[in-house]
Amino acid sequence: MSEISTSGRAPPARTPTTSYPLSGPRSHSGPGQLSQPNSPFGSTWKAAMRMRRGWCRRRGTVGLVALVVVFFCVNWWMLSRIQDPIRFGKVKRIKFRFLKGNASTVSIKEELKTIGKGKMPQKTAYARLLSKAAHALAEGQKRAEPKDLWVDPYVRAASWISCSYKRDWKPSEGSNGYMMVTANGGINQQRVAICNAVAVARLLNATLVLPKFMYSTVWKDVSQFGDIYQEEHFIEFLRPDIRIVKELPKDLQSLDLDAVGSVVTDVDIVKEAKPSFYMKHILPILHKNRVVHFVGFGNRLASDPIPFELQRLRCRCNFHALRFIPKIQEAGALLIQRMRQNSTLPAPLDPYLVGPFAVSAMKGDRSNAEKGSKYLALHLRFEIDMVAHSLCEFGGGEEERRELQAYREIHFPALVEQQKTEKLPSPEQLKSEGLCPLMPEETALMLAALGFNRGTHIFLAGAQIYGGEARLSTLTTLFPNLVTKESLLSSTEMEPFKNFSSQLAALDFIGCGASDLFAMTDSGSQFSSLVSGYRIYYGSGKMPTIRPNKRRLADIFVKNDSMQWAVFEKRMRKAVRQNKRVFSRPVGRSVYRYPRCRACMCNRDDEDRRQRH
Template sequence: MSESHSNFLEIMKVDNTSKEDDEEHPPDSGVPARVDKNLRRSTSPSRHSPSSPRNSSGTGRPIRFSHGSGKHVSSTSLLNGWLSGLLFDPRRTSRGKRKAWYKKKVTIGLALFIGVFFLINWLMLSSIQDSGRSRGGIKFRFLKANSSTVSIREELQKLGRGKKPRKTIYARLLAKAAHALAEGQNKREPKDLWMEPYTRASSWTPCAHMRDGEPSEGKNGYIMVTANGGINQQRVAVCNAVAVARLLNATLVLPKFMYSTVWTDTSQFDDIYQEEHFINYLKPDIRIVKELPKELESLDLEATGSVVTDVDVVKEAKPSFYLKHILPILHLNRVVHFVGFGNRLASDPVPFHLQRLRCRCNFHALKFVPKIQEAGALLIQRMRQNDTGLGHLDHYLVGPFAKSEVKGQKDRAAKKSRYLALHLRFEIDMVAHSLCEYGGGEEERRELEAYREIHFPALVELKKMKKLPSPAELRSEGLCPLMPEETVLMLAALGFHRKSHIFLAGAHIYGGKSRLAALTTLFPNLVTKENLLSPTEIQPFANFSSQLAALDFIVCTAADIFAMTDSGSQFSSLVAGYRIYYGGGRMPTIRPNKRRLSDIFVKNNTIEWKVFEQRVRKAVRQNKRVFSRPVGRSVYRYPRCSACMCNMEEFLQG
């Protein structure tokens, strides 16, 4: 608790004590408090010494007091005489005035202190809010939870007090993180925090746009694709379909997107990507049409065996599978319809020209529609506090909207404000599928099990048939997504300032605001697209989760640094790959090793903060190494390979 809060509480405590003392003699008792205190004083030659103005029984009968002569006088006479002496005693009159003046002074001082206290708090709150206001008149809309003026400690104490019980296993480390952030606001961040630590990352340059060979004529028939999943799975499916069409010398019909009860988005290809650019850019590679020829539209594809589901195609199928099983269907029926087509093409072994085509599709052919580009550019601009400096990837992400529109500053190179983008993969589908526990107790277990029965029935059956690892074992192996509490500890340990601007990507976080309390309290400048855009600006994307995810993709990819919490996330993989491909070694990405972090977090009760910082930084730094794509790994995530990028060091050495 801040010093001002502590002083304020102490003063209020003293003030309450004074009120309790005054209430011992209410106004209707007939005895002023000052009189009662003087009655308790020892006697003098000219005054009597009563012990109490009333008897112990509380009756109003006079009590007789003994005096030196042995005579008895009534308490009424005594009191009247005493009051007469008091009223005409000049010394007591002067003392009373001094006490009245003193009380008045204390009251005025207390009122002034309280006024100054609230004024300071108001100024601090205004400065936090003003830091988000742009120079061009556009305002930041921070999370409401971040506007609180209560101390970090008070907020941390509230964690876990919601409807759902939360296991605050990191309370000690969170308190240490809060202390470290408060102390480090004026310290410099670690030198390599906002940059790639390895200079050889810049030796890799994009080259998937280079073509060799003749285009495919698409003579063997038509391939239709209905991709499932969210926008990220659909993006991978489209690029894989392009490669398969080239492999089979087939014509690709513009892909369609399957409606999902999980994503609940009716968006189609042309709602997200530029159709004409996609078709024209890939024209030298494959033939693409928007619809089937009319003579083939009436075919019953299911009856002819032309419908191929994801069940019919093994995951990570090799090119030989398509040549052996799919090409004969094309020759026979002229059409093949892949339904639920997703990650159905292996990463290796794939011919060089097909691998390069996949990269060309992902990094060059797929561009967002102007509506998404414009909103994405607005988000980037506001995250950078409306500075006019352009980011390294802006042109690739938002096209013409990357140009500065600030009058009089178009030709001036301005330094842009930095921001961190964070993808917190902690939606209920991820949490439920992981089979891990997150401190919610029995209520959480019942809720997640009910969700699995509806959305992951195969996983429920597997649990019944086979003994699976316990939640503790899964966590120790790094198979659980990082909780928001773990994420904030990681960011604090890496050295990010409390004032760092953070963009939070993702859909609805499981647990809601209470789950985000630690993150929003320790890093108050954390915002989402819903905070940055006005209701009118975000309305065109409402109820379209894929289009909203496209906005997140743009802001995360353009960020000065991107942090993921789950390396298996398709979204994080695509963002990281895009940053590698176009980043020129200047777009760092934080990929936590969850297995190592789990081993660090488990020492919450004993580890000291300095040691915690050192171990976290070491674990994250090791995952920043620059290396070529491992065999069998996705080219969309690891584009550093000869099919996608050219290594200038190898070129010079060769």
């Protein structure tokens, strides 16, 4: 049996320093019993007691360490809920798949390293905040979202109802001649041009020839009016307002319109021209040549001052006369149904967006119809045309600058000339003024800060995002249930729309219009303006829209290196909440975007007050 060794110095009375060898059993007085104090082995008993106290202290230390380990394990488990295992040292490639099939995504830490390593190298933006956002999303998976997240903060919004279908005039004979319009831009600019043309035709008492669309080198779409909108519905719905024909009479078709001075371009018309301009300069052309041809016609009619009934006609055209063709409606109905996870119950806007395809899958039996899961539609305006035209920088360095400048030289030569002759604001100045489009990283941070759950179903609208899938990876990492029309519809279902950007944009319009909540990243976007206006007009105050003020957001993002997540959350929510309210149309603003005005909508509260008095 090993002997007990002691130190050479006299130990304190209560804290003996006797130690045990590394091996050997404890001293025993018998089987399983310690020696008594008055026994010859008293020192052994004291040493054993000291050892027991030491063991207790060590056990407490081990327990504390174990508790810390458990804490970190739980923390790691929560983070792992937003991570995929990295197998064989390689990161899984993100795939856009439908909601339930896309249950996980790649490790955010690894993914942030790969952002931009596709076509365009770039540094990871906001890596610190993104890491905090990932942690917040993991912790909040079972936490309830903010109560006001999916509702319109304007409580009186429900009192506004659509009523632009009402008329208080006789049909126009269109006897002053024929008015042709070839609208430029994409589908959204063309839509505005059509409705402005309808109003001008009524103003001039002209017969409108069914509008045509100019081919754009940017959009590269040969679609014409009948490829997107229902021609017969358009003509018949507006028959009580203006006369519409599909083509010029034979005797005018051979006329050289340019030679006789009947061609009017955007150069000839001031932007936001008043009705008096058309009466003074265009009506004489009609009287002389019996025909006038507007080429371009982009934003060539003012929002104010406009006669009441003429303003109402613009609303009637936009919200009632323009209906997508059945091919687009059918695909749009499929898109909506799949976003709602095969819900059989139509939502408020469905009949106006997809027409007869909005019926219940239960064939009229609504007793068993199920309400689908809600979804957020996001218009991420980050296509190369927007990015290049903004003159901003997005973290891609010199290669990005060269690529965007080359694009400008081809598509925006006037802007390039302006760069050479004028001193334009720096990218930093543009950013601080809120003139740069939100990057996907910034959009992801905004959604996370607003309190959206990681499992939120998101429909992403828009054309090809600049930077491709690599640029989107941050957004899809934080919100894996993000899908596009291409991932919702099969290749067979998408085939009829291939290479027709305007028709694809129409599907995006349907997906965004029908969503429970619509979020835009660029309040100046024509697409976002038309979608939000449509939701106001038909939504009865139940179709809210998030329209961030980019100037306020820029002030928040510039301090990202030092801001804590809780502070970032608070400031972001306040900034968005302040800009989420839309009461009635401001003077001079578009009725297509802000239809809450007496010309487009009626206020039930006003009607009730009139009836009481």
